[in-house]
Every structure is written in C-alpha cells, then in structure tokens.
Amino acid sequence: MSTHDHDDHEHGSELSETQLRVRALETILTEKGYVDPAVLDLIVEHYETKTGPHVGARVIAKAWVDPEFKRALLADATKAIGELGLLSRVGDHLIAVENTPRLHNMIVCTLCSCYPWEVLGLPPVWYKSAPYRSRAVMDPRGVLADVGVTLPAETDVRVWDSTAETRFIVLPPRPAATEGWTEEQLAALVTRDCMIGTGLPRRPEEASS
Amino acid sequence: MNGVHDMGGMHGFGKVEPEKDEPPFHASWEGRVLAMQRAMTFTGEWNIDMSRAAQERLPAKVYLSVSYYHRWALGLERNALEKGLVDADELAAGRALRPGKPVKRVLTKDELPRTFTRGSFSRPTNTKARFKPGDRVRAKNINPPNHTRLPRYARGHVGIVEAIRGCHVFPDSVTTGGGENPQWLYTVAFDSHELWGATADPTLKVSIEAFEPYLEPA
Numbered sequence: 030m031s032t033h034d035h036d037d038h039e040h041g042s043e044l045s046e047t048q049l050r051v052r053a054l055e056t057i058l059t060e061k062g063y064v065d066p067a068v069l070d071l072i073v074e075h076y077e078t079k080t081g082p083h084v085g086a087r088v089i090a091k092a093w094v095d096p097e098f099k100r101a102l103l104a105d106a107t108k109a110i111g112e113l114g115l116l117s118r119v120g121d122h123l124i125a126v127e128n129t130p131r132l133h134n135m136i137v138c139t140l141c142s143c144y145p146w147e148v149l150g151l152p153p154v155w156y157k158s159a160p161y162r163s164r165a166v167m168d169p170r171g172v173l174a175d176v177g178v179t180l181p182a183e184t185d186v187r188v189w190d191s192t193a194e195t196r197f198i199v200l201p202p203r204p205a206a207t208e209g210w211t212e213e214q215l216a217a218l219v220t221r222d223c224m225i226g227t228g229l230p231r232r233p234e235e236a237s238s
Numbered sequence: 239m240n241g242v243h244d245m246g247g248m249h250g251f252g253k254v255e256p257e258k259d260e261p262p263f264h265a266s267w268e269g270r271v272l273a274m275q276r277a278m279t280f281t282g283e284w285n286i287d288m289s290r291a292a293q294e295r296l297p298a299k300v301y302l303s304v305s306y307y308h309r310w311a312l313g314l315e316r317n318a319l320e321k322g323l324v325d326a327d328e329l330a331a332g333r334a335l336r337p338g339k340p341v342k343r344v345l346t347k348d349e350l351p352r353t354f355t356r357g358s359f360s361r362p363t364n365t366k367a368r369f370k371p372g373d374r375v376r377a378k379n380i381n382p383p384n385h386t387r388l389p390r391y392a393r394g395h396v397g398i399v400e401a402i403r404g405c406h407v408f409p410d411s412v413t414t415g416g417g418e419n420p421q422w423l424y425t426v427a428f429d430s431h432e433l434w435g436a437t438a439d440p441t442l443k444v445s446i447e448a449f450e451p452y453l454e455p456a
Contacts, residue, residue, distance in 0.1 A: 047308050051267040053332035054315060055274060057324050061338030064277040068345050072273035075354060077262045120356025122403065139246030139389050141290050142306065147356065153260050157306045159251040166246040166391060166444045167434055175254040186442045190246065192387045193423050193447035194286075194359035195403055222256075 081150035085198055086219035088113070088148060090212045092125075093203040103127060106198060110148070119147040122195040128202055128226065132185045135173075135226030136197045137165035143191035145198050149221055156225065166190055176227055199226040206233050239383050240390060242298040247391040247434070268307040275310055276353050282342035283321045287409040291385035292316040361420035363405040368422065368450055373399040375426060376456035377448060385413040388452040396456045397428040400445065408449055422450040 058064045088110055092099040101109035106123040123145060126134040138144065139162050144152040155161055164172050169186050173179065180186065189197045201223040207215060210233075217236050222228025245251070263269045279286065293301065293313035301309065318324045328335050345353065369375055379394040380386070387409050403423040411419035427445040430438035 045265075047304075047311070048265065048267045049332075051270055051311050053329065054311065054318075055270055056332060057328050057334050058274060058278070058318070060334035061324065063281060063323060063338055063341055063344060064274060065344070065346065068347055068350065069270060069273035069277060071347065071350055072276050072353070073263075073269035075350075076269065076272060080354075121358040121360060122356075137246075139391075140244055140387060141293070147354070151262050153256065154264075154306070155254050155256045158254070159245055159248075159302070160254045163245040163248040163251045164254070168439070169442060170439060172254050176256055182441075184441065186439065187427075188442065188444045190389065190444060190446045192389060193403070193409075193449070194356075194406060195423070195425075195447050196356075227254075 076151055080146065082148075082219075082221035082224065083216070084150070085145070085148035085221070085224045086216040087212070088198070089200060089219045089224065090216035092200055093207075093215050094212055099200070102200065119145075120196075123148070124195055124197050125200050126187070126189065126197055127200045130181075130184070130202070132187060133180050133226065134187045134189060134197075134199050135165060135169050136189050136191065136199060137162060138191040139163070139166055140190075140192055143194075143196065145196040148198055149224060153221070173227065176222070178228060199224050201230050204230050204232055239294060239385065240381055241294045242301050243294045244390050246389045263307075264305075267311075268305075271307045271311045271314065275314055277345045278314060278318065280343060280345040280349070280353055283323060284317050285407070285412060287385065287407070287412050288317060289313055290409075291413040292320070294385060359406045360404040361407060361418060363420055363422075365405070365422070367402050367405075367424075369399045369402075369424060369453065369455075371399050371401055374456040375399055375424075375448075375453040377426070377446075377452055378454055380452070382410065384410065386410050386452075388448065389446060391433055392426075392428065392446050392448075395428055395432050397426040397432070397445075399424050400427050401425040403447065406449070408451070410449070410451070424448050424450070424453065426453065 059066055092102050098109060102125045106125040107119055107121050110119050128134055142152055142157040144156060161172060166188050169188050191197060204218055218231040220228050220231060223230045293309050296312055315329060319326060323339055374396055376396050377388060377392040377394065380388065403425060405420045406423045407418045408421040411417060425445050426448045427443050430440065430442035433444060
C-alpha cells in the first residue's frame, strides 16, 4: 500500500472508477430525494474555504495573551471558545491539553480518524493514514522523528487516543521572544501540527509577514 | 470487531509522510463524498457510529487499499443499502429505479449551519458513575464480533481513571440495534510498560476514552 494511503486509480487523468461510482451514488440519492446537490455544493465550499487551522490558531493565540481565557479553555474548551464570540460555535466535548517543557501531548485516533474539525479543518492525509494511526500510541517519538521534531529525552509524552466523541486540541507553549506581540501576530506562529502535537509553533523569526 | 481498522501498535505500515501544501481535497469527488455523508447523516437514518461500523465491515483488503474518502463512499453505500434507502440494482445501474422512501429529514440550505457544528453525544442519566478519577481499572478482555471502541492494545491492561467525561451514546449498542443505551465515559491513562512491555519508551503514557462497560475495578 502506498504510504499516502491513496489508491492508484485515483490519480489518473481520465474519469476514475471511484469518481464514476461516487457520481452514480450522488445521482441515485438525488433522484430519490435524500440529498439536494445545491446543498452538497455549499458543504464542499464550506470545507474548502471556511474551515481550517486558522480557527484554532486564533484560539491558541488568545490563550497566550489572556490568562483568564487560558484557564477557561483548559477547563472547558467548548464553552470557552463558544464565549469568544469571534468564531462559530464548536461542538460539545472539545478538550484542550497544554504542552509544557515537561509534558508533550499528542492527538491520534487509532480506530478511525477522529479529529477536531471545527477548530483545525479537514484532517491531513497523514493523520488518517495507517502509519500514524498504528505508531502514534506505541512510538510517538519515532513518529515525531519522521516529521522532524525531537523532544528532550526527559520530556514526558502523553498520547490521547480519540476513541469516543470527545475531541482534543493541543495548547502549545508560547514561543520565546514574542513579548508585546498582538494576538494576530501570535496566531501566525500557530501551525496546524502544533495543535495536534506533531509539531512546534513557528519561532518569531519564521513568521511570515 | 478485531478488524484491521484497529491499528494501534501494529508494525509494518512505514513512515509518516506529510504532504507539503496539501489541498483540502485531492479530487472533486472526495468533497462530494464528504458532503453526501453529512447530508445523509442529517436524515437521521443512521448515526456516526453506524458509519464507522459500515467501514469496519468492509473486507480487510479493501479497507487497507482504498483512500479515506473512497472508504467513506463504500461505507455510505453500505449504510444506504442496509437501511433500504437504495437497492443494489440501482447502484449497479447508476440511477434510481424506484422512488425514494420517506426519511425523517432532508438537509436544506437553512439547516446547513447545524451540520457544521458537531452534535452532542452526552445524554441524561439516572445512574451514578461507577468509577472516579484516581481509580485503578482494567480494560476488559473482550472480543466482540460487532463494533466496539475499545482498542485491542488496551484490552486486559490496567490504567488509572483521569476524568469522567459525562454519560454518552454507547457505540457498541447503537450499532447493534440496542439503541443509544447511554454509558459513562472516562479518560483512562496507561503506562507505556503496561501496554508495550519492558522495552517501551518510559516517558510515554497513552490514554483512551473508555465507556464504563469496557472497565472493571483492578
């Protein structure tokens, strides 16, 4: 199997078997009145253009500048983000876990690919892939090495397997040398992967202006 | 079920290889599958647990060889077939051969925002939680042939209850015709040596979200 978890038929230039099969399914569901293609268009548009890790990045940046919000976020992320007023509501059971110099949290779903879509958008292919799902719970440092992250040997690693309808987001530590930065500037340092626990925030010198 | 979907701790799948500047979808049909999944879940004919169960019941070889959204599409077909919303001859023909059956709801533009927010899976209960944070518990050694959310790598092992997450829809029940049958849900953390033996990374702890029927006092 390819490491990108893709089947070979799906990259051809002609209409693939999968594409035809999916088109047929949509035709049937539409003709039977179960779905409205115009509504499907809007769903696709939402996921292509509106969701994404920029939502989570604003939450993390807010937690970096506002200790009260940080406390509320760690106590009940769904409620805290709901009260932010800046973002759309997130679903129930979102749990924020804090990374510190002593503890590194990492999120996985070994059984399927549960992921906090509302704050991070669509999960990347690697997150849904067999290599990540199989190894994250047994060899998280090996997984981190694959993606170029090395933790100090003494840092504790905690892996959260999302086996129910609870969802997790990692609150990474605020990068050094960012005193006086605005929330907006800080949000630009927050990567998707640092909110999964497979990456670290950008350093100030890596910020794109 | 002890399917290939239950991947935690397996060897042989290779390295984690992120794709640079990954697009939201790699082909337009992937977005259509996602949208159909959302819209069909909205009809109330099945829930997310039943979608997962349908994918897990795909032949192991298929599960491992198709991409994520392709697997969703196959699961979707299976759910629709099993609920009698479409028939096999229609899938073969690529068009509807008879009128649709009445469904509880059809997703409209006005209701869209609701589908972008995850529903709540917690339910009221009269029962008291059997365990509390700090309790030592053993994940039961169960091997049900049906859908379960207790991963194999945790079965038989002792962990510590860290948190009570409320009372939630029980996937094992809802996928086997037993209704939502809400159960208390806990975060249970395991030491690496307990799960993976003497050579495990000593700095590692792994937690699962475990429904009360998965656990016994230890």
